[in-house]
Amino acid sequence: MGFKIISSLNILLLLVTISQSGAILDPHYYDKTCPQAENIINQAVRNATKYDPKVPARILRMFFHDCFIRGCDASVLLDSTPTNKAEKDGPPNVSLAAFYVIDDAKNKLEQSCPKTVSCADIIAIAARDVVVLSGGPNWSVLKGRKDGRISRANETINLPAPSSNTSQLIQSFSQRGLSAKDFVALSGGHTLGFSHCSSFEARLRNFSSTHDSDPTLNPQFAAGLKSKCPKPNTDRNAGQFLDSTSSVFDNDYYEGLSEGKECLFRPIVVG
C-alpha cells in the first residue's frame, strides 16, 4: 500500500519536476482556450485502449521517455529527417509504440481548438488517463508545456538502460532533480506492460564467472524466463510481462520484487 501511494505521488512529481522547461504550469491552462481538451484526449485514449489493451503501458512508457530527454516537450514524437536522426529512432525508443493515439488526439484538438494544445500536454494528460483507466490514481494534470523542436537520437543514450546498476540509475535520476526514492517509486510504472527477452537476457545466461544466472533473481523465476527466452530465440516478440497483473496499475510489481521475481532489469533489487 505504501508503495502505491509513493508511486502515485511520484508520477505527479515526474509531471511537476521534470516537465518544467521554464514554463509556468497551470491546471486551468486551457479552461478558456480549449475547455474540451481533456475530454477529447480521454476519448482518444479510451477508444484506442478498447481495441488494443497494450496502449496504456505504451503511453506511460512514452511519457517517461519523452520527459527524461530534454524534459516533457514531446520531442519523442518528432520524426527523423534526412539531416537529423530523431529521438524516436534512438535504440531505446524503437520499441516505443502507440504514437497514433497522440496523433489522433492532436488531430481532433486541431479541429476544435486549432494551434492551442501542445503535444507535450497531450502526452502528459494521456499518461494520467492510462493510469486511471488501468485502475490507478487520478490527479489534476498541470498544463502549459511547450513543444520542443529539437530531437536527437544520440541523446537517448541518457535513458536508463536495463543493464544499468542501481548507482548509475540513481545518478541518472538525480541529474533530473529526482531522488533515489523517486527512482524507486517511478519504477513502479512497471506495474504495466511487457518486456522483450533482449532487455533482460543478459541476466539469464553467462551472467558472471561464478553464476550462470543473476543470483538476485528467484531461481524458479529465472528458469521460467530461460524457457520463455530460449537460445537461439527465433521469436522476436518473446518476453515477459512486467508483473503478474500487467494491465492493472497496482502494487504487484513491488510485491514480486521482494521475491526476486518481477525485476527483469538490473535496477532495483529489494532486500
Ligand code: HEM
Ligand atoms: C528506472 C529505470 C528504468 C529502466 C531501466 C527501464 C527499462 C525498461 C525496459 C528495458 C523495458 C522493456 C522494453 C522492451 O523490451 O520492449 C521497459 C518497459 C516499460 N517501462 Fe521502463 N524503465 C525504467 C523506468 C520506467 C519508468 C520511470 C516508467 C514510467 C513511470 C516506465 C514505464 C515502462 C512501461 C509502462 C513499460 C512497458 C511498455 C510496454 O509494455 O510497451 N519505465 N522499461
